[in-house]
Amino acid sequence: MKHLIDPMDLTKEETDEIISLAEDIIAHRERYQGSMSHRKLATLFYEPSTRTRLSFTSAMMELGGSVLGFSDAKNSSVSKGETVQDTVRVVGCFAEVIAMRHYIEGAQLYASEVSPVPIINAGDGSHSHPTQTLTDLLTIKRELGHIDGITIGFCGDLRFGRTVHSLIKALSRYKDVRVILIAPDSLKLPDYIKHDVCDKSGVQYREVETMEEVMPELDVLYMTRVQKERFLDEEEFDRVKDSFVLDARRMALGKKNMAVLHPLPRVNEILTEVDSDPRAAYFRQVENGKFVREALIVKLHEWKDDPAHPMPEHDRPVFDSSVRCTNPKCICNNEHAPHKFHYTDGGQLRCWYCDSKVR
Numbered sequence: 213m214k215h216l217i218d219p220m221d222l223t224k225e226e227t228d229e230i231i232s233l234a235e236d237i238i239a240h241r242e243r244y245q246g247s248m249s250h251r252k253l254a255t256l257f258y259e260p261s262t263r264t265r266l267s268f269t270s271a272m273m274e275l276g277g278s279v280l281g282f283s284d285a286k287n288s289s290v291s292k293g294e295t296v297q298d299t300v301r302v303v304g305c306f307a308e309v310i311a312m313r314h315y316i317e318g319a320q321l322y323a324s325e326v327s328p329v330p331i332i333n334a335g336d337g338s339h340s341h342p343t344q345t346l347t348d349l350l351t352i353k354r355e356l357g358h359i360d361g362i363t364i365g366f367c368g369d370l371r372f373g374r375t376v377h378s379l380i381k382a383l384s385r386y387k388d389v390r391v392i393l394i395a396p397d398s399l400k401l402p403d404y405i406k407h408d409v410c411d412k413s414g415v416q417y418r419e420v421e422t423m424e425e426v427m428p429e430l431d432v433l434y435m436t437r438v439q440k441e442r443f444l445d446e447e448e449f450d451r452v453k454d455s456f457v458l459d460a461r462r463m464a465l466g467k468k469n470m471a472v473l474h475p476l477p478r479v480n481e482i483l484t485e486v487d488s489d490p491r492a493a494y495f496r497q498v499e500n501g502k503f504v505r506e507a508l509i510v511k512l513h514e515w516k517d518d519p520a521h522p523m524p525e526h527d528r529p530v531f532d533s534s535v536r537c538t539n540p541k542c543i544c545n546n547e548h549a550p551h552k553f554h555y556t557d558g559g560q561l562r563c564w565y566c567d568s569k570v571r
């Protein structure tokens with residue numbers, strides 16, 4: 213059975229198949245209106261996220277299916293103390309697909325080990341949000357007509373921004389992608405993404421200080437929020453904050469067919485004066501999110517019993533009683549998930565569920 217816990221659970225071929233199906237759904241919406249009729253999607257949101265839940269709900273409704281579930285664990289009937297494994301065993305009797313959001317890292321991966329139906333990770337803690345990555349890929353494809361060969365600038369918080377890390381990983385499987393990193397010192401892309409992802413896959417990247425110096429080169433500008441609380445010192449925030457704001461003056465330096473993406477919500481990093489520019493793709497990106505979720509639901513349901521679409525072979529879990537995952541937000545420190553680990557290519561021991569470094 214295929215679950216979508218991490219964007220890299222999908223092969224490049226499966227990813228492209230989902231994107232192609234989403235494009236076909238957009239072109240022929242009427243053909244797909246009954247494709248999930250009499251089927252149900254369960255949305256289990258242990259942490260509220262209205263827009264993500266509405267996107268899943270809207271996607272399932274467009275396919276003719278129904279939706280059940282809860283939007284906040286506090287107001288749900290999920291009894292306190294029930295493990296996510298027991299919950300999905302039960303809910304899997306009522307629904308054909310489960311979309312789960314959880315504040316605990318690794319919760320979906322742990323749940324998927326026993327789930328009788330495909331699980332879609334709709335966001336876990338600060339770890340992963342794979343449907344956003346699929347949305348970003350579909351948006352790039354629709355805006356530019358291709359993903360291979362693009363030059364993409366990431367601007368803002370590249371250190372903590374999980375959408376940026378996931379998208380760079382996904383893009384590393386396409387040909388001749390060039391990445392330009394535009395971030396203040398405190399928010400630079402972590403070294404392990406640069407080395408383990410970019411260097412290994414041959415993605416060219418370079419780091420710059422200002423948007424101005426690279427705007428004319430970009431096919432895509434991916435903006436993210438720069439949050440004050442991410443800075444250790446307020447002075448640095450005040451000094452750099454205006455350098456990472458997109459306005460009409462900076463847009464004027466960009467290519468005619470550049471696309472501006474943003475995972476939303478924004479605060480003030482894109483001024484509203486940019487919204488009327490045809491290159492501002494972030495609201496189209498939201499709609500693409502619904503279409504890509506439709507395609508994902510159809511495909512995961514179709515692949516459920518197909519041995520040609522297994523979960524990827526992760527390296528074998530390592531059980532070592534001398535170490536423990538120390539991440540307080542990890543599933544193994546919140547439910548009785550086993551402390552198990554895996555070795556990275558670089559020989560590091562990392563938690564199986566949350567991927568934090570243990571040794």
Ligand SMILES: [Zn+2]
Pocket residue numbers: 318537538539542543544563564565566567568
């Ligand atoms: Zn962990």
